[in-house]
Amino acid sequence: MKQLLTLILSSTILVTMNAQTLKGNHWTAKSVEGAYIVSIEDRASILGALTDFITSQKIQAGQITGIGATNEATLRFFDPSSKKYVDKTFNEQMEISNLSGNISEAEGKLLLHLHITLGRKDYTALAGHLLDAKIRGAGEFFVYPINSKVFKVKNEDVGLYFYDFAHQ
């Protein structure tokens, strides 16, 4: 009886866990205790897959972290004097030693603010604001949604989007 009960409980847990396995455009994910574990496919765009994942799950705000590998990454460096980003693409195999970022909304659209640190073959590191990168190897991400909207508004003096906590 106890064995049967254990079996039924195990099956129920398994079915529940399988029901939480999610799939989208170049990603698969699993929802665990309010967080999401997201796997981005080999050769897929990180920004494209994360945007698809976040939109499909209707996540409005939260935090993202990730590790993996890439062979094409475009980093941005913000120059406050010109109020513009300078972009540079690196076409080489690199470890994503850390990606960290946040999810918010600006001008009625989803805004992902992502930064990345990349490890080169000679073990030196590159870092910057991430425009986009292609996974080459694994892409392992954790997304922690919060149950609230978070707004950003462009500060024209600085040229960047800042949190707007007064926004209703």
Ligand code: FE
């Ligand atoms: Fe940035």
